[in-house]
Amino acid sequence: MVFPLVNLCAKEVVSDHSSSLGWLDCVPRELYRPLLEAAFTNCRLLAVGELVQRWPERTLRVGGRRRKGQSPPNRLCVQALLLAVVRGLSDKRCALQVLDLCGLQCEEGGVGDPMGGWSLTVALCTMVVQARAGAQRALRREGERERKRVLAKRRGEKRGIEEESEGGERLVESVGRDKEGSETSGSLGEEEQVKGVRRRIEMERRKESAAVAGLAGERGSESEADSEVVVCVRADLLVNARSWERVGAALGTTGPLKLQCRYVRVEELSASSIGSLLDLLPRHGLLGVDISYSCLGVAGLVLLLPQLSMFPLLSSLCLHYCNLDICRDMPGQEGALRDMSQWLGQLGQLRRLSLTALRLPGHLRMLLSSLSQPLEVLELPYLSLTPADLSYLSCSPHASSLQQLDLSENRLDESALPSVRRLLSQASGCLMHLSLSGCGITDGLLAALLPSLSCCRGLKSLGLALNPLSVAGLLDLVRTVVRMPSLRQLRYPNPLEDYQPGLPPMPSSAQLLDWPLDELVEVHEATSLQLDRVVMESGRSDLFLTCDLLNYNKDLVEQ
Template identity: 65%
Template structure:
C-alpha cells in the first residue's frame, strides 16, 4: 500500500510540473486524484496548478490547514500557492464545475520567521478578508447585471402586452361597462400602492415595475443613489463557500476584518482561533459580536491595555460561544500590585466573567502581576483546567499552596510557572502539586524560577514520579555542573521524557556573577569564549544519557531559540 501511494505521489509531481499540459489532464483526471495533485502542487510550489485544481474542485470540502499537513510535509505552503488558492476560490464561485462548499484553512499560517516565502497569520488574515470583499463585489455586479436584464425583459413584455391590448381595443370598440369597470378597478389598485420617495414616478406601468422589484428584493438604491445592493435575506441565500480559519487582527488590519465579517456575501468566514494585538476593549468587543458563535475555540489577546475593568467587560461577551475552551492574555496591563479606586469591584466582575466560560480548559496569563489573587480567579471556574500557564505573575507561596490543593491540580497536562521566584517556603506546595499531577502532567516549565542546586535537589524526587512528562524546561536557573548532572540523571530516568531544556551551568559564565543571579542576569551575562567549558558540560551530560540508554530518544539542549518546538503541544 505504501508503494502504491508513493507511486501516485511521484506521478502527481510529474503531472503538475508541466503547466503547458494542464488543459489535457484537467479535462480527464478523475476526482479521486485531485487531492494527490493538489498535495504535489503545494509541496513543489506550483501555484498555477493549485489555482486550476481549486477552481474546479470536485468535492464539497477541502482541507489545507495545519490539521492536515500538505503532502505529509512539515514545511508550510508557499505564499504564492496560498494566494493562488484564494484567487481560485473566488473564480470557482462562477465555475459550474466547482463543488467546493467548505474550505478549512485553520492552522495554515506560519509564524516561524526562519521559513522563507511562507504566509504569517496577519498576512493570511488580510488576504482572506480582501478575498471576501472581492467576492462580494463580484456577486453584487453579477446581480446588478441580472437585475438589469430582468428589468429590460419586463419592460419588453409590458410593451408587447400593451400593443396586444391596443390591437384588441381597436378591433372591438364596443367594450362592455363590466370590462371598463374592471380596468378602472385595476388602475385604482395600482395607483393605491406606495411610491418611492426618491424617484418621481408618473406612469402606472413604471410604478408597477418598481414596486415589483422592491417586493422581490432584487435590488434597491443605496445611500449614494447610483448603485444597487442585494437585500440581507438575498445574501443569506447566496452564501456559497464557508471558510474555517484562524484570524490575527491588529490595529492595521482591524477595519478590513470588520468589513469582511460585517458585510454579507457569497463567502463567509468562520473563525476558529482569534488572536488580537494592540486593540482597545471596545474594538475587541465589536469583533466578538461579528463572529459566528458556534465556531470559536480560543481567544488570544496580546499587548492590549485592557486593565481589570476592560477585561471584566470583555469576559461576559465570550460566554455565548459554546465551544470556547482556550483563553490567553499576554501583557494586557493588569497590575493588582497597585491599589486603585474600584479595583475590587472590577476584580469581582472579572471572576464572574470567568465563571461564565463553562468549557474553558486552557488558561494562559502572562505578566498580569496578580500576587495573592490566584484563588479568587481559579476558584470561579466551573471545571478543572488542563492547561495553566502563569509566567511573570509574581505568584506567592499562598498562591502555590492553593493551586496544589485545588480541583485543577490532578487534571493538569501543561503547567508553566516560569519567572515566578521559588524559595524554601514555596517548595513544599510545588512538590505537593507535582504529586497531584504526576499521572497527567506532560509539559512543565520552571524557567527563571531561581532554582539553585539545593532547591532543585529537593524537587527532583517529585519530578521523577511524573511518569507522563514529555517536556521539561528549566532554563535560566542558577545551577552548577553538579546540579545539572543530577538533573540529567533524573530526566533520563523518566521513560516518557523527550525534551530537556537545561540552563547553562554557572561555570560557563564569565567571572563577576552574584552568588544567586536572577534570570535577567543569566540572560545578559556573557558566556566564556573558550569552547572547552561548554564541551566539558556536553561530555558529562552525554555520559549520563549513555549510561541510561537515552542518547537517541531524549533531546537535551540549552538553546533557548531552537529547542525543537515540534516536541511541544500547540494550543
C-alpha cells in the first residue's frame, strides 16, 4: 500500500500551486518522480514546469510503455516540460543530462488530447533551435560585459601610468635644474630615465590592444561555445514535407540540446530528401526506419540502402506503399532488385522487415536469402505472394524464429495450403502474432488450417478479418482458439449470413469491406451470442473477440 499512498499524497501536493515554493526546496529527490507523474495525470502545468526545471537526476524518461489504465501525458503538459528543459539549462539546481521521450507520441486526437508524432517532432525541433539561439544571446551578453570590464580596467591602469609619467617628467625637470651644468654622465642618466618611462607606456598599450583583440576572438568563436552539449534529447521522429526543414535545422544545430533519434518515420518525401535526412542522423542510436507513401521505386531504394547500412544498430526497416512494383516489366529492374537484395544483406542487425503493397511476386527468395540473421518480425501485406514465395518462406531460416507474421491480403488457395501449414509448424514454438486477414480463406481452407493453428501454443493475437467464412466456420474457429491458452485477441470476419443479399459466391476482401451488412440488428446479435456462448462455456474470460477492424487493443495483447 506504500505506492498508492505516495501517489495520493503527490496528487494533493501538486494540486495547490501556491504552496510549491514551500515544498520544492525541501522535497527529497526520490519524490520527484511520483510528483511529476501526479502533475501529468492531473494536468498541473506549473508543477510540471517547476519539477523539470530543477530535476535532480541525470535522466528523465517520459513515454515508453505505460502501465495498464495509464493515459499518455496531455499535450499541454508536454509543452510545459519542453519549456522547463530550456529554462533548466541556466538553473544550477537542474542535474538533467538525458531526456528520453521515446514512445511518447500517440495518435493525433486520442483520449485526453495527447501529443501526436508530428506535433511532438515539430515541438522538439523548435526547442533545440531556440535553446541554441538563447545560448548565443547569453554568450554575446557575457562577452560584452567582459569587454566593458577589461576596457574599464585598462583605462584605469592607463590613467595611473600617465600620472606616473607626468611625475617622472617633473622629476627630470627638477634634476635638470638642480644639476645644471653638471658632468656629461648626469645628462646621460636623465635620458635613460625618460626612455624607461616611455617604454613602460608602450608596453601597457600593447597589453590593452591584445586584451581587446582577445575579446573579439571570443565573439567570433561562438560556434565552438555552442558545441557544448548540456542535455541529450532522445525521441522518435515523424518527418514529412511540412516538417522537413525544421527537422533538418534541429539535427544540424550544435548547441546545449542535442537531438538523438531512435525511430524515424518518413512520409511523402523524395529519395534525395530522405538521403539528406539520413546524413544528419547520428550513426549510433538509430534502431528503426519507416518510409511510407514515398515514390521511391526500386532505383530509389537501392540509393538509400547503402546509407542505411551505415547505422550499425538498425534492426527495423519498414517500407509502406513506396511504389515498388515488379509486376511491370521495366528494363534494368531485375538487376536493381539484385542490388537491393545485396544491400539488405549489409544490415547485419535487421530483425524486423515490413514490406506493404510493394507487389513483388516470385522475388521473396531473392530478397530474404541475403539476410545474415533470421528475422523475428516479417510483415508482407499486399505483396501478391505466389505459392513459390510461400514455399521458400516455410523452408527458410526465418520460419523457426518468427514472432510476428503478417500475410494479409495475399490470396491463399489449395496450392498454397501445404506451404502455409509447414510454415505454421516451423514457427509454432515462437509465433505470438499472426494476421491472415483478407486472404480468401473459406470454411474448407480454415478447417485444414485449424490443426496447424492450434499447435501455435504461444500465439497471443490472431487476425482473420475480411475472409469469406460462414457462421459454422466461425464456430469451429472459436472452439479451436479457446483451447489455445496464450491467445488474448481474435479478430474474426463478419459471417456471410450477416451481409445483404447479392454478395458473390467467392467475394474478395474489398467486396466484403464495401458490401452493406444486413440492417436487422437481430442478425448480428445472433452471431455474437453464439460466439460468446462458446467462450463462456470454455471459461475463457481473458479472450477478447471482435469483428471491428479498428478495435485493436495492443495493450490487451501484450499483457
